[in-house]
Amino acid sequence: MTDEIGTLGPAGTYSHRAALSLGDDLRFYDGVPEIADAVERGDVNSGVVPVENSIEGSVNATLDVLVEYDLYIVGEVVVDVEHALLAHDDGFNVVASHPQALAQCRGYLRDSYPDAELRSVSSTAAGVEEAREDPAVAAIAHPSLADDTVRVIDDSVQDADGNSTRFVVLAREPADGGDKTSIVVYPGGDRPGLLYDILGVFKERGVNLTRIESRPSKRELGDYVFHIDFEGNRTSGADSHDEGGTDEILDALDEHVDWVEFLGSYDRVG
Numbered sequence: 001m002t003d004e005i006g007t008l009g010p011a012g013t014y015s016h017r018a019a020l021s022l023g024d025d026l027r028f029y030d031g032v033p034e035i036a037d038a039v040e041r042g043d044v045n046s047g048v049v050p051v052e053n054s055i056e057g058s059v060n061a062t063l064d065v066l067v068e069y070d071l072y073i074v075g076e077v078v079v080d081v082e083h084a085l086l087a088h089d090d091g092f093n094v095v096a097s098h099p100q101a102l103a104q105c106r107g108y109l110r111d112s113y114p115d116a117e118l119r120s121v122s123s124t125a126a127g128v129e130e131a132r133e134d135p136a137v138a139a140i141a142h143p144s145l146a147d148d149t150v151r152v153i154d155d156s157v158q159d160a161d162g163n164s165t166r167f168v169v170l171a172r173e174p175a176d177g178g179d180k181t182s183i184v185v186y187p188g189g190d191r192p193g194l195l196y197d198i199l200g201v202f203k204e205r206g207v208n209l210t211r212i213e214s215r216p217s218k219r220e221l222g223d224y225v226f227h228i229d230f231e232g233n234r235t236s237g238a239d240s241h242d243e244g245g246t247d248e249i250l251d252a253l254d255e256h257v258d259w260v261e262f263l264g265s266y267d268r269v270g
């Protein structure tokens with residue numbers, strides 16, 4: 001069985017930097033669904049994908065993969081993200097990067113390069129490859145990608161200090177446990193007090209939520225799934241069905257919603 005870790009390529013992406021805290025046997029893919037496919041097929045043992053950023057919020061492609069694939073979160077990695085603007089020189093009129101990176105630098109780009117065309121590409125490092133080939137293109141990426149061809153035109157160009165991204169590690173089987181649990185709930189309709197009932201399950205047990213995010217269910221407008229992260233795991237309490245254990249929380253949520261999907265209990269790695 002392979003020990004390889006799949007992540008977003010080419011070499012030098014922030015996802016690559018996150019994956020290096022797990023190992024250095026890496027395989028690169030062009031996008032989050034491609035990484036999930038590779039994990040599901042068994043081409044790689046695990047996959048590292050970005051899930052949320054402190055400036056720009058959720059990475060929707062990852063939230064969707066968490067619902068659509070039969071995979072588990074087995075770890076998380078938080079990486080500081082400090083972007084540089086890289087180009088041959090200042091004679092560029094296009095800025096290419098991953099859409100999350102362009103969004104994290106939106107204010108800077110509007111103020112400093114209002115006429116530049118913004119081009120979304122599959123990753124920050126893919127943007128640097130374009131910038132290397134074409135002097136009309138600049139990239140937003142980690143400054144370590146500068147070389148003899150593209151230099152750092154400007155550094156720390158993100159719109160807020162303390163920019164960081166949380167990555168999750170995906171695998172075919174759940175981890176043994178960990179301090180945080182992620183689930184997805186699908187209410188299957190709306191009614192007064194629905195969210196109150198869902199949140200009440202956590203409040204009644206004194207369980208701290210660390211995140212709640214809605215995504216369209218893709219069934220119809222106004223129909224949502226909720227991604228919920230909370231402190232605790234399957235073995236909180238003396239056994240998993242003790243008050244506050246994850247299984248007991250999932251059972252209690254089941255009373256209020258159409259379905260609940262357990263995504264994993266895991267620790268921070270790296």
Ligand SMILES: O=C(O)C(=O)Cc1ccccc1
Nearest residue numbers: 013014015098101123124165
């Ligand atoms: O394109 C990359 O380098 C990625 O890994 C995705 C990303 C983009 C911007 C911030 C964090 C992760």
